[in-house]
Amino acid sequence: MTIDIQEEGTSIILKIAGDVDLFSSKELKEKLMEIFEGAFVGIVLDMEEVSYLDSMGVGCLLFAFSESKKKHKSIFFSSIIGMPRKVIQLTKLDNYFPLVESIDVALTRLGKADE
Amino acid sequence: MFLPSVFDIGQAFPTFIVAILICVYSLYIHVNRKFREGMRILWIVPFFFIVSILVGFLNLGNAQYTIAIIAIDLVIAGLYISWFIADSGSNKAIKWYWAYGVMITVVQILPLVIGIDTSSYLRIFRLAATLFTLLYFGITLRRAALRGDPIMKLLQVRFFVVPVGFFLLMVFNQRGADSLVVLFIEHALMLGYFYPVFLYDRETYKQATQTIDVQTKTFVRLFNDLREISTELLSGGTTVEDRDKNVGGVLERLLESVVTAVKPDGVAVFLLDRFNENLEVSNVYGLFPPVVEIPSNVLRAHVGAVEDYLKSVSIKPGETFLWQVFKRREPLFRRTLSDRDRKRLFFDVPTRGNIESLLVLPLYADKKNFGVMTLVRNVTNKPFDMVDVSQSEFLSRYVSLAIDNRNTYVELFEKQQIEQEITIAGDIQKSLLPTPDMMSSQMANVEVLSVPLKGVSGDYVDIISLPESNAVIAMICDVAGKGIPAALLMMLIRSVLHMIVKSQKIYDPGRIITEINVAISEAKSIDRFATMKVLYLQKQDNNEITLDFASAGHHPLIAATMKAGEKPNVEELDTEGIPVGIDSTVEYTQVRHILQGGDYIALYTDGVSEIRKGNTQEEYGVGRMSNILEEVRAANVDPSQAIMLFREDMKKYAAGSKQHDDQTFVLIKLKEQEA
Structure with missing residues (x-):
């Protein structure tokens, strides 16, 4: 798993690629904790390049979502496709998670939230 | 001329x-x-x-x-x-x-x-x-x-x-x-x-x-020293405390050996503290190199005060040249110290001038740095020569390796113990699985295939028979994550389920999951969650069997039904609901389906649907299970035989590939109407 970080004003975009599983989810969680401590208001997890997502990976997304609520930050998961999408549908979390089609949509929504 | x-x-x-x-x-x-x-x-x-x-x-x-x-x-x-x-x-x-x-x-x-x-x-x-x-x-x-x-x-x-x-x-x-x-x-x-x-x-x-003579004598002495160090190491027990005591003894032996072999005027061993990451004085003999500042009031006090002070000395990361030696794993050797060296390396204390020759050796093994050892000779003695250096290095290397081996031994032992405990935990878990008599009630026969990945499983199956209601409750549950933490959450879920069903007489699958969700959402950190399906099967007066079930993000169940004179119908049944442990406010609801005696229901965890074909990325999926289910329903196979078919098919499919998740498969056959 690799995480590519981009800053966009008060928002931060994490482009995640590869497998988010038992082994890599710890790293992602640590990265997220670091970001939640920071000053960013909006967070986008871009998952277009994620090829595999297991239950620990789902746990990681759950953590991100609940922490963002606690810390009063906005979070979006963008471009979840393929196998990860299936996992999220299977666990019926597709309506629970703030999923969007693309980073642009996420940024637009974050922009609106700012106003 | x-x-x-x-x-x-x-x-x-x-x-x-x-x-x-x-x-x-x-x-x-x-x-x-x-x-x-x-x-x-x-x-x-x-x-x-x-x-x-x-x-x-x-x-x-x-x-x-x-x-x-x-x-x-x-x-x-x-x-x-x-x-x-x-x-x-x-x-x-x-x-x-x-x-x-x-x-x-x-x-x-x-x-x-x-x-x-x-x-x-x-x-x-x-x-x-x-x-x-x-x-x-x-x-x-x-x-x-x-x-x-x-x-x-x-x-x-x-x-x-x-x-x-x-x-x-x-x-x-x-x-x-x-x-x-x-x-x-x-x-x-x-x-x-x-x-x-x-x-x-x-x-x-x-x-x-x-030289040969000297080396022979040195060799014999070193050999004896090493033998004693080994004996010292082997004498201890298997706990961390025993190990620490042992290591202390070994370092004492190292100090003695170095003192006899090299005859320095002072030796000090500094070890990395496990908790504060500082280098701390562990053993001291003779003259101490003033690598730390000794307060003047301590210096003025009696000799014992200085020694006591030194024993409590702690060198923070990066401070003094000892850290350089420690980090780089390269010895520092000054045959004769210049005044510049003394100023650079030592604190300004009167003893600084006495130190003529300095040798600092790192104590390390493959993966770990343990500490450093300093040796000094004062001006009245002759400086260290290369034989002194190589002997000290030899001893320090051996002791480092010995300590490393000791650590590995204790770690291995601990690991073995944990593995034993996991096996015990796995046994306890197995004893909680529904027993055959629980599985066959008046209305259904249940067969379970369960293959945990690591001794303990994050998967959980339970069957509760309710004869007075002519009903049975079945649950399949998959806790995210693996090993002991997953097993603990599983136990919690089991306790809640039994309490709700047996004490509170709540049988509605929706309510059961809702209660479990409330209980565990409060009890655990957010990134641990579980998916589950809870089924309530009840024989109605008209001989129909109602299947009520609720789901918390778990795989659909597969039902193989067959009406008299027709072909079997296999379908996946599911309902809404996110996994438990995420949001304590969620209300889970149930759906109802009507089944007949002789119908089959299959439940599984993702460990089964994700079985890899050979060593490829291809997954077992639902198709094959549905096909077998259709066949067994058509032929009205006995569940104990049917489960064998599934087991064989999964085994054949996996073809020896490595299992990567707990696998659980549940087959329920509804009993046919008694004539």
Whole structure:
């Protein structure tokens, strides 16, 4: 798993690629904790390049979502496709998670939230 | 003014050329300090004899001179023979001495046999010159040996004697002296050259034998030390506390060994503290290098106070040169410390001036740095030499490895213990699985396939029979994550389920999941969650069987139904609901389906649907399970046989590929209407 970080004003975009599983989810969680401590208001997890997502990976997304609520930050998961999408549908979390089609949509929504 | 006449020296000309060559060569060796290579000069010596023979032939005559020659040659021969006896090692150079000894004697006797004529003053002169040469070198070398650095002195002597001898040779020729004078100056020259060479060899040989002796003794002592260290290590128990106690004992032994072997004036062992990551003093002996500042009030107090203070010293990461040695794993060695070194390395305390020689060694093994050891000698002692350094290094390396092995041993033991505990936990878990009699109720037979990945499973199946209601509750649950944490959450879910069903008599699957969700959402951190399906099967008065189920993000169940006279129908049944443990406010709802006796229901966790085909990425999926289910429903196979079909199919599909998740498969066959 690799995480590519981009800053966009008060928002931060994490482009995640590869497998988010038992082994890599710890790293992602640590990265997220670091970001939640920071000053960013909006967070986008871009998952277009994620090829595999297991239950620990789902746990990681759950953590991100609940922490963002606690810390009063906005979070979006963008471009979840393929196998990860299936996992999220299977666990019926597709309506629970703030999923969007693309980073642009996420940024637009974050922009609106700012106003 | 010498130069033109140099070529007039006639018979001595070959000697002259050889002597020049020797001078140049000696100078080369001296400047480049290539003493070993310098021994090649021995090959020059036979040339002298050839020259001597030539000169001897040219001086045929006076028979009276023979007596003096006998005397001198006997002295020379005796000298050589005594060297050989003293030096009877199997050294190549020594064999050459034997050869030279024989040759020199022959050469000296040859003119005697033939007869040489010369005047008496020359005879006395030759005798005197030879004796002088012997005496001179004897005294010079004796003094050099007393100064403790004979080899250098010997080479200096050689360097000095050869040109002087050559100069004398030339002077005598200038004055038209008898060529016999040339002959014995030549002898003196040869001796002057030869004797130091010999002594150099002997000295080297002596040092070598001494070193071997010292090394043998050191080896024996080191061996004993290592044996004791090993015994010390093996004597302890298997807990971390035992290990720490052991390591303390081993370090004490290291200190003792170093003190005996190297005889420093002070040794200190610093170890990395496991908790605060500082280097802390572990063992101290003698003089302590002032690598930390000792407050003046402590210094003024009694000696014990300083020692107590040192024992509590803690060096933070990056502070002092000890950290450099620790991190880089490279020893620091200062044979003699300069004032600049002292200022740079030590704190300004009075003891700083006393430290003359410093050696700091890292203590480390493959993956881990343990600490450092410092050794010091004070100004009154001699500085550490390379033997001291290599012995200390050897001991410290061995002890580091020993400590590392000890750590690995304890870790392995602990791991083994944890594995044992996991096995026990797995056994407990297995005992909680529904027993066969629980699984076959009035209305259904249940078969379960369960293959945990790591001893304990995050998957969970439960069947609760409710005979008074003509019903059965079935649950399948998959806790995210693996191993012990997953198993603990599983136990919690099981407790809640049994409490709700047995004490509170709540049978609605929706309510059951809602209650479980509330219970575990409060009890656990957010990234742990579980998916589950809870089924409530009840026989109705009209012989239909109702299936009510609720889902928390779990895989759909597969139902194989068949109406009389029709083909079986296999379908996946599901309902909404996110996994439990995420949002405590969620209300889970249930759906109802109508089934008949003889119908099958299959439940599974993702460990089953994600079984990999061979070592490919292809997954088992739902299709194959549905197909088998259709067949068994059509043929009305007994569930205990049907489960075997599933087991075989999964095994065949996986074809030995590595299991990567807990696998659980549940097959429920509804009992057919009793006739």
